[in-house]
Amino acid sequence: MAATKHKYSILLPTYNERRNLPIITYLLEQTFSQAGLDWELIIVDDGSPDGTQTVANQLIKAYNTRGAGGERIKLKPRAGKLGLGTAYVHGLQFVTGDFVVIMDADFSHHPKFLPIMIEKQREADYDIVTGTRYAGDGGVYGWDLKRKLVSRGANLVADTVLRPGVSDLTGSFRLYKRGVLEKVIKATESKGYSFQMEMMVRAKAMGFKVAECPITFVDRLYGESKLGGEEIAEYLKGVFNLWYKV
């Protein structure tokens, strides 16, 4: 019985990820070759001033080979910071796989969960598999009480107002069928923080089958995380906006 060959495209929008990018690429390559899966990495860099693209090109030299399927890493930059949603749309043009993975470049999302998510997807041909920090043996590292409180509080607000049926609505570690991602992004209007949330709520509203996978989220080893009063206000606005629109 011939199985359809699947290819997994990682869409990675980057901004100033010079230090993280090589490591995440290394981990992705390791994970996929050990699992025997076909993959590619599409880096959408928004004109990073820290030399991210230089490192990307070094990675291309190091990992790409000639021949069929050898172009593992593609760099598709943009002139400036144009937003996450448009970065995905831009990157999607160059995807040659039938599945697309969305994740963060700073290894808060560890590639080792990808084979698990892929396996989960196969179980019942799910349209989307999303990582959750809140269920099963998912978890976090490096979060103080305040951060945990804010995170749980935010998720509770979204859960109560939107009743999405997903335990981690603000998470952004997801595996999509390519066609599903294209459809969902087309319907999504938010910018910034709310974007990931809206994609999930819209996807559920459009009737797509979503499964969850516990993941561990290790907080940024390099770089600052941004979470202030303004972000919280933006977030609440985003949730109520979704409540009204979707």
Added chain:
Amino acid sequence: MTRAQQTLSIGLLLSSIYMVAFLGLAPLPEKLQTDVIPVLPFWAIVTFGAYLLAKLGYGVLTFNDVPQAHQELVKQIEQARVELKKKGVEVN
């Protein structure tokens, strides 16, 4: 149907049922009518608030910490650095 429409419809339905009870339009036992019905909305709100607070507290207390994941990651980063340098990629 948007979530807003859903929430408002359910709210409207519950309010109508409550109004029927509140205005004495339905035959209810005396004790229920005088002691329970008038304070029901406040009781419901307080209970709901307490439930949310409990959920939040429980969620924060049971938030899983994963120090092993962190250690594993740090090791892998070191490995990665060595391999990448060999391949001519600048790290740090």
